[in-house]
Amino acid sequence: MEQLGIGIGWRPEIAAAVEELPGVDWVEVVAENLCPGHLPESLRRLRRRGVTVIPHGVSLGIGGAERPDTGRLAALAERALLLESPLVTEHIAFVRAGGPLTASPPLEAGHLLPVPRTRDALRVLCENVRVAQDSLPVPLALENIAALISWPGEELTEGQFLAELVExxxxxxxxxxxxxxxxxxxxxxxxxxALDELPVEAIAYVHVAGGMEKDGVWHDTHAHPVTRPVLDVLAELRARVDPPGVLLERDDAFPPAAELAGELTAIRATLSGRHPLPRPVSAPVARAAAPAAAPAVDPARQRLALAETALLSSLVAGTPAPDGFDNRRLGVQSRSLAAKRADVVAKVAPELPELLGAEYRRAFLAYARSRPMSGGYRRDALDFVQQLLDTGRPADAAVRRALRRWWQERAAPHPPTRTARLARAARRTLVRGTRRGVGTT
Structure with missing residues (x-):
């Protein structure tokens, strides 16, 4: 397995810092944020220096009941070839549900949700992985995800689930x-x-990231410093295997370069084995025989589809919670998904928080409570603005006119011309000045 070394997640906000950080052997980039025809110059410079770049997907939903989307797989393959990457990575998660298998409207979570650790889910996941592997030009590695909620009636531990998936x-x-x-x-x-049960020889690389605890719940924010307990888990892993690569993730609230360098130093110190833990003797993991070929209509897929759709519907559409779930945790997860939507829409459509100011977040969260996402974040932004306009909001007529122009320009079959974009920018400046009480002549 290729030795990667120490890496960091490349993000546009810290591109310059990443280029200057000492001892960075490789970087990881969110695959969906790359436009193959317009590779950022920072990534071009890193590649010219011999820095490995690995695309990391977040929207495939390989743990969902449907087979992986061929278009998303083709996009992952394209990015792997563009970057000459040794592998691509994704998550063991589902991100959408509903649709033909349940004869219900499609729903999107906008975030990674855990799959149940059941035999049905494992069987479906294995089939989906094989489809993905056949479609990609390089090996695939899958990431374990963080979860706020637990599925009732799980049949396998996380370590057992991953071990059987690998086998x-x-x-x-x-x-x-x-x-x-x-x-x-x-x-x-x-x-x-979990580490005792894992096939550690299958590890392609390791993620390290920060988070925060609130009201007894740990939030994997990627916006806070790496904590000592996380480094302790890294030390536990290092006691079992020398991982081919370790990467620091940071997705928001980016600190100065010196703080990023300090976190990379802490990771290196943990890996150095200065305080090695005793190497445990791993217990053998029970291996299930490979399942027989699935029938034309796969009952396991249908059962998984119904379960995932019921859970996602309760989280984003307010339907009753499925039996066996912790209602308080479902509430935490539901609010987390809505907040994630608000944050991402603000990034893909930065004009909206500019135009709406402090009202943006309150208005978007109210919209999210009544409108599940079903077409991606850009569609979500358009639907949000359309709902505002349909209900006569906001009260400021100038802002309403600006929002209507914004919506019309993006809902059209063709993107606006350069002249239209310049005029739109000038109008936004005028509206912001009016909202701040700045007079014009």
Whole structure:
């Protein structure tokens, strides 16, 4: 397995810092944020220096009941070839549900949700992984995710679930030690026990990230410093295997370059084995025989589809919670998903918080409570503005006119011309000045 070394997640906000940080051997980039025809110059410079770049997908939903979307797989393959990457990575999660298997409207979570650790879910996941592997030009590695909620009636531990997945498919693993810590706090799962059951020889690389605890729930924010307990889990993993690569993730509230360098130094110190833990003797993991070929209509897929749709509908559409879930945790997860939507829409459509000011977040969260996402974040932004306009909001007529122009320009079949974009920018400046009480002549 390729030795990657120490890496950091490349983000546009810290592109310059990443280029200057000492001892960065490789970077990871969110695959969906790359436009193949317009690769950022910072990534071009890193590649010319020999820095490996790995695309990390977030929207495939390989743990969903439907087979992986061919368009999303083709996009991942395109980015792997563009970057000459040794592998691509994704998450063991579902991100959408509903649709033909349940004869219900499609729903999107806008975030990663855990799959149930059941035999049905494992069987479907293995089939989906094989489809993905056949479509990609390089090996695939899958990441364990952080979770706020637990599925009732699970049949396997996390370690057993991942071990069987590897045995049946040969897929590699991306182990996020911060997510193991998150699941320790939120679900009472022992990270050391999970590591004991893992096939550590399948690890392609490791993620390290920060988070925060609030009201007894750990939030995997990627916007806070890496904590000591997360580094302790990294030390536990290092006691079992020398991972081919370790990467620091940061997605928001970016600190100065010196703080990022300090976190990378802490990771290196943890990996150095200065305080090695005793190497445990791993217990053998029970291996299930490979399942027989699935029938034309797969009951396992249908059962998984119904379960995931019921859960997602309760989280984003306010339908009754499925039996066996913790209602308080479902509430935390639901609010987290809505907040995530608001944050991402603000990034993909930065004009909206500019125009609406302090009212943006309150208005968007009210919209999210009544309108599940079903077409991606850009569609979500358009639907949000349309709902505002349909209900005669906001009260400021100038802002309403600006929002209507914004919506019309983006809802048209063709993007606006350069002249239209310049005129729109001038109008936004005028509206902002009016809202701040600045006079014009």
């Amino acid at each position: 049946r498919t040969g897929v590699r693993l991306l182990i996020d030690v911060a997510n193991l810590h998150t699941n320790h706090v939120n679900r009472g799962e022992d990270p050391a026990a």
